[in-house]
Amino acid sequence: MKPMGKRALALAVLMLAASGALAQGRPGAGWWQLPAGIAPPPVPPGNAMSAAKVALGRRLFHDADLSINGTLSCATCHDQRRAFSDGVRAHPGAHGEPGLRNVPSLVNVAWFTPLTWGDPAQTTLERQALVPITGDDPIEMGMKGQEAELARRLSGNPCYRKLFRKAFPETRGRIDLASVSRALAAFERTLVSYDTPWDRARAGGDPLPEAARRGEAAFAQCAGCHAGPNFTDLRFHRLPGGAADADLDSVIDSGRDAGLARATRRAEDAGMIRTPSLRNAAITAPYLHDGSAPTLEAAIARHGLALSPARTAELVAFMGELTDRTITTDPRHARPGARCDIASGY
Template sequence: MLRLALLSIFLLTLRVPGSLCAQETYFSDVPLGIDWIIVPQDNPMSAAKVELGKQLFFDVRLSGNGTLSCASCHDPNKGWADDRKFSPGAHGQFTTRNVPSVVNVGLHRTFFWDGRAASLEEQALVPMTNPAEMDISLNELENRLRSIDGYRLQFEAIFADGVTSQNVARCLASFQRTLVAGETAYDRFRGGHADALEGEIGRGSGIFFGKANCGNCHIAKIYTDHKFHNIGTGIHDTKQDRGLAQRTGKEADIGKFRTPLLRDLALTAPYFHDGSKATLQEVVDFYNEGGGKNANLDPHIVPLQLTPEEKKALVTFLREGLRSNVYPRIEKPQLPK
């Protein structure tokens, strides 16, 4: 069990590659299958910060018109995602990409489908200021939170400078890092329980890491390579969502999107950045047919020639073999007044 609420967060020092930071910290009180969650050195974890972040995550007052919270789209009852292809913002305008789950989001090195944010802290404020999402200015956000005594007092107890947009981001990021899931059948198998992958789940695992080559990008045990790939999604009338190219400006990056995590997939339909596949069976069929043909298709995406039985076993592994026994089930907290 995670014991973050009791502040039994075990902080250690970790040296990581220069592309991340010269030095970071991490907490290791995580379920089987997750080694640690990296924490920026300038935003150390604390129980007070996590609790405040949880309140902010569920509060619609963080949107301009008071109708939308982070949890409106990242719904705990929908896999901390949304069960719609695209999600409506505060004014009813829909997002252009599918909402990803925030479970295990602390494992990522970049954020958003196109990787345009380098940290959870940077990511946290983007939906708030986006006119198509929460549509609130940072100045208005700060003034609104300062006017709520319950929030103002908590911020002042944690931060010397009290309510600022950056401190809002720090609290939201801290809370999201606690949304950790693990102890899947495959995690137990890797942990030495050979019987955890018996029957069709075991056959599906063999196909996942073997004939289907899913493990080329969804590397065990975090199920991502932290890279961006063009698998042929997001193509409409010969036009394709630019993806990573929107950030880099490179034609070769058109259609490339971040490799997602795979734990608890059964809870997070629809799938892909464009929400184009409604079921795991459709996902497997898509890959089996060689993805969506386009000029920048990743060379790893080729027809798999799986039999119906192999496809069935692969779906079973994705649905059952990657289902977490330890999962963040959190109710909406009482909000400050």
């Protein structure tokens, strides 16, 4: 056989490089199948997507070893069947400490900043993942000061040793909190949901039922805050019930939730809450930051907008068309089996 000419060799190298870029998951290169008009989410420069990292993040997400007493994984509170929320008002922490806030869905969090109901400092998924693991206000997974213990547990598992090595070749697979949070963030960036009747209707598919279409028209008065394809402006607002409390310190000291002011300690931020996304809202009850609204009707009523029951029903019908029936069962997000698989299914 004739040896490969210089040109052919250069071409082969180029093609290899291109397929490498695909495997790395550069934006648009396979990690995200997005409808027209939705740009790929931002990925921090130090944490490129890769199959190994996503597979690792998925395993960590479903692993109760991330909590001090093995009682809680991320998925305990962020349950795939409920679009990664949990169906209770506020989930207790690992030792049974009362939770402070309702568990939000994680669908499309790759596009959200800031994260959470009320902390402007939570600008990346990498950083946010440390809050449930090591935070103590409230205690969730209870691993504050237990980084060595966490590394010890994970290192004892040959599958983790292999996945960390493949996911983080630059540190030769060092197992620490930083790499745990980076892998979790990469996995969370794959929790993408734009496959709903509303998305399909927008793309020219079947139109929504009549009541939902009336609800969509009425939604114009909601879209100032529940804006854009994820139905959130990612800004902080105070609903009528969200009391602005003059005596901020006593609210915070009493453990009650002062909303944004809990993070900023500014009196004018008391009761301010980041607008939640409404995607999959029909399956993420209960509602509001404190889980105090058991139904969508109750959540809408708390906005103080004086809507008729008929109008409210139309709005609820519209929100019913924002449910993605595949994200809740997508095997790529489910708890992984015992087999130590690197292929992430993308």
